[in-house]
Amino acid sequence: MLSDAMEDYLKAIYRLQSEGGAPVSTSAIAEEVGKTAPTVTSMVQNLADRGLVEREKYKGVELTPEGETVALEVVRHHRLLEAYLAEHLDYSWVDVHEEADILEHHISEEFERRVADVLDDPAVDPHGDPIPGADLRPLDRDETTPLSDHEAGDHVVVSRVRDRDEAELAYLDDAGIRPGTPLEVVDVAPFGMVTVRIDDDEQSLPEGVARTIRVRPAGADRTPTEGVTDA
Template identity: 50%
Template sequence: MQDYLKSIYLINRESGESVSTSEVAEKMRVSAPTVTSMLVKLGEKKFIKYEKYKGATLTKKGEAIALEILRHHRLIETYLVEFLGYDWSEVHEEADVLEHHISEELERRIANALGNPKYGLYGAPIPSADLASIAKDETTKLGEHISGDLVMIERVKENYIGSENSPRTRDSEELQYLAEIGIKPGEKVKVESVAPFGMITVSNEKGSHSLPKEVSMSIHVKKI
């Protein structure tokens, strides 16, 4: 149940619209009938508002659960890197498992140990302890920028739409490579060129780097 609510929240945050059965099925890699069955149950429990063919939106009750799971997830990812020596490329799957099993006391202690951070390892906001709604994302996507733009990287998404037009999770080698070339939150890059078919070339203090469109569209930035 929690994974469904989290997925609906994340999809809606990107699109701002009701979330379809197919979108949830793609993100969670399950069948559409399985999703439909769960959405009906979540609707009956007042976690979502769901209408067949119109999609689902979270209620306040459902949003609170989604935010709590996201808070657990992003705190755990950061803690694993800061205190247990993990690389940022290793922690997403670990957090996917652990996010459902930590107590509120452990969550509080992890947050305190980290200094109560506002942003997670990949740059996404960490929901506050009171689970208040997160402000609208004001970033743009790197792949939307033009030659000459100087931007600050704000967030690198763990999941994105791949070249086959299906959701995928970055593997550890890809995250390691992005870190090695300076594509991480807090780093500046300049857009050098954009090819007609979408390949974008950026430069930073570590050199010049060409990124496929699906990768550049999953990196959120702010223009400087």
């Protein structure tokens, strides 16, 4: 049995590996989980002793195949719960992340199966993040790009958005920006604002927010396992 904290660390390492590759520095893990460096070092050693991570001094940490499987299971629980809360319990997509963070460690495999059946095995959660399959195979490489990387005149479709900042999600909700929303980049200001057109409306987004919105070119086919993000 692993503690909730151990699972949280494995999920954090998985996300960091997915975004920037392995190995992952202990300082990056500390920032991700909000703990001090000594606390992270102690936990990483504990995980290494259990065969869940490999640690190389001065280089960082990498999940073992067993550690990756555990991380994928936690991610699957989290994203299925987010989808269930949003679709069947009338939770806003702004609020589901925190609830799923609490519940993800405490559901049985039978409960997971029933939730997946009720939802008809969804490919993505409310924020557009891909849900690992029941076989816990690694997700495909992320082929999306940040909205902030695009130039005026580009036509894109929102694939997913970061799910951990409630104020940011509320802001995007008010702006009408959700997974599946087509956008035209109207202007990229040198002082950090990205203006997009949604139907006949224009919205100016801070560059920091635009960086967290992952998009694909308009017309591109979307696979059900498109990338990994902030579970």
